[in-house]
Amino acid sequence: MIVTRFAPSPNGPLHLGHAFAALVAHDLARERGGQFHLRIEDIDGERSRAEFVEEFLLDLRWLGLEWDGAVAFQSARLARYTEAGERLKAMGLLYPCRCTRAEITAAATEAGPDGPIYPGTCRHHDVNPEGAAWRLDVTRAMDLAGPLEWVDEIAGPQVATPQIFGDVVLLRKDLPASYHLAATLDDAADGITLVTRGMDLFPASHVHRLLQALLGLPVPAWHHHGLLIEPDGRKLAKRRGSPSLGDRRRAGEDGWALAEALRAHRFPGDISLSGNWTP
Template sequence: MLRTRFAPSPNGPLHLGHAYAAVVAHDLARAAGGAFLVRIEDIDGARSLPALAAEFLADLAWLGLTWDEAVVHQSARLPRYAAAAEHLRALGLLYPCTCTRTEVLAASRATGPDGPVYPGTCRGRTDRPAGAAWRLDMAAALARTGPLSWDDALAGRQLARPERFGDVVLVRKDAPASYHLAVTLDDAAQGISLVTRGADLFAATDVHRLLQALLDLPVPRWHHHGLLIGADGRKLAKRRGAPALADLRRAAGPTDGLALANSLRKGQIPAGLTLAPSLEDTP
């Protein structure tokens, strides 16, 4: 059975870009007679606001979207992240890193999909310093797995090239897991068979495919959909003040959310926005 999910982070309100992503995931599941799930990715320290989770569910209900199982919170899954990290340490694939962002930026000689590529300053460390981040030894990981590929419903078969990211952080200094590790483990635990998300995360799938191979996890298909972008040519973002769905919901009638969702389904994008197939998001 096809299983999709919508997994927002409660560090700011949902906006129209989230509405479009939720509609895509919901409708693909419904069209296949499958299940649509909701996950709250709430492990971003003080930036995760518990009160927003209830707002998210109210927003989805206003859009006429329903989900099929209990909502999962990442904050309830911390032991699984810790166990996965310990497994990778036991394989000799993680090492501690105490470099600051400033130091990484100054020492980096290449740029990858996530920004400056880590130059390997701490690679080879075997101690466990308090407050360190933990990085994946990318070369050692790829030597263990060999070549990998994955399937996108829109773009077809893809050769995974996670080496472009360098030694990515899997356990952050300020959070129990990085996005890469947490989302990969969560999708596997929830049995997600089609991962839907924006085209801006297309390259990140290479890292997730690598982690699936290292942790012996099932491999789903992906569906990287287009992004809603504003008049400034960039994707909608909380940090840039995109209008909140909650504000629209409170100002509009109870059926206006369903009308909005239906408009998004038809490709009728609200004035001032454009649906782009891909976008490089710059700060």
């Protein structure tokens, strides 16, 4: 049975891009007789706000979406992240790092999906682990895991190349876990069989496939859909004040009609709000 999920972070209101992502996950599950789950990624204690969670539930129901089972919260799973981190440490795959962003930028010679690739400064140094971030030695991890493949429903079969990120942080200094580790563990815990998300996160799946192999987790399929983008070509973002679903809902807009307008453009490419999309 297919199981999908929508997993927003409660650090700001949902916008049209979130609505599109939720609809893709929801509709794929319903079309195939499966389940659609809702997970709240709320481990950023300083930025996560409970009031946004309540708004999320209202927004999704306003769009006509219903989820299966109880809402899951990352904040209830911290022990799982710690345990996985300890396992990877015991395998000799993590090392502490105290480098700042400025130091990484200054020393990096290559760029990856998330910016400058970490040059491995702390990999072979004696670093005080107290308060440090912990990075995955990707080369060593790939040597252990061997060749890995994964499948995207739109892009087709892929060979895992997590090296494009360099040695990613899995245990952050300021949070219990990085997105890479937490999302991978959560999808396994929730029995997700089809990971749906925007094309901007396509590269992350290379890292997640490696983590699944290292931790003995089941391997889902992926479905990376197009993005809703601003007239200037940038994707919608909370930090730029993209119109919220909550504001549209409170203004009396028809959420079901909005959902149908979004469904009409469920195709692989990006959707420009200035061109081929109308509310």
